[in-house]
Amino acid sequence: MERVRCDGSNICYSDQGKGEVIVLLHGFCGSAEYWEQVIPILSSDYRVIAPDLRGHGASEAPLGPYTIEQMADDVLGLLDTLEISECTMLGHSLGGYITLSFAQRYASRLKGFGLIHSTAYPDSEEARENRLKSVSRIQNEGITPFVDSFVPGIFAKATASVAPQLLERAKEIGYKTPPQGAAGAALAMRERPDRRDVITATTLPVLLVAGEQDGLIPPERTFTSDKPNITQATISGAGHMSLFEAPERLAEVIKDFAQASVSINSHS
Template identity: 25%
Template structure:
């Protein structure tokens, strides 16, 4: 149950689980209550959801927070978790004290990306999740880290391989159908932090720059030699950024 401390909610991405935050939060300041839910369909003993959409996931997060008695929170969403955080902020803006898009974006799936996602879906359906992780997860790291961060690559592959194929396919389809949410940033009455890797092929720098100009109060942490997984590639720097942002959000 949440206590009187300010609450930060960490939302994982596609083919991840709340396990990705375990080491990241190990030395996080005790001034905050940190919550790391598994999104619908993810984590041990999870069952396939009736609705894979990011909107349904946002409603799940709202119910989870209600159970935890957490009413106004800082949302930190990695990749798909950022899409869920934006959907949450759209529907429950009064519960959002701050928003951190961690290698994530408010854009919808672009037409030019449809073919790539269809190839990914076909590969998943034909070869399974474990083969997909071996083929597609390593490139999420910056080229400068792909060979040196073997343990981190193996961690992501292990977590991803535990996701049932049905969940993986449903989530991937939901990602392709996600809505554009630029208006969430334009209407934000709270601070927004973008954490961006300069080697992130999934969320290009120009997209982050464009979106960072939409919110009234936004900040961007640009990280060299970082791809799509800054919580593993630069954990100290990204953790420090979130700590500092939380202090701003909650005026600590």
């Protein structure tokens, strides 16, 4: 992992492969390691950059609530430092919320963008309440019990019996999340606005990926638009974690999309 300074805090990132740039943003209580099965497939054709988001993995975890905008600005700072003028940005879950904020404000830096098991909808009132319960639990009990209860719900039900090692790996990654980082990110997600208009208004290529058995963000909450510039893909048998449950299929979907985005941009 390499390290850069963004907005006064250190952001660590993985940088592999050569060519057109794909930026992968992980989900809540994850890190760049969430992409460990996807990056080797993509980096044979692309330069793949995967940061540990603010408050996650090896990146710094400042105290206090974060905002999705702040987390997107960290990614902008990373791209500026690496002198990357344009990329295709794809975000998983929390990473998708950050991608939408980035696309809303820095569209000129993107060749295309996408949500992977994410949504442009804001939190419901119930979800907002649950974020506060999560923060309280993390602060009172620490990260380990929280991750132990959180991880089973993000996989398809069958995965626990068919491939329990995948859940264990997600937990291992989750345990490395600094408690104040998890709390800060949970509060950022709670306050995020409705960004469906970012998807409906953009002329950029957009990729929307849903897991057929995602209990956290069902496909209908991901597929908020079907304009001609939007590619929709459902990963069969996957829950919220196709990057673990079906990495080859997800990588194939991403490659097809990135290839199309690059050719659209080269002809425009």
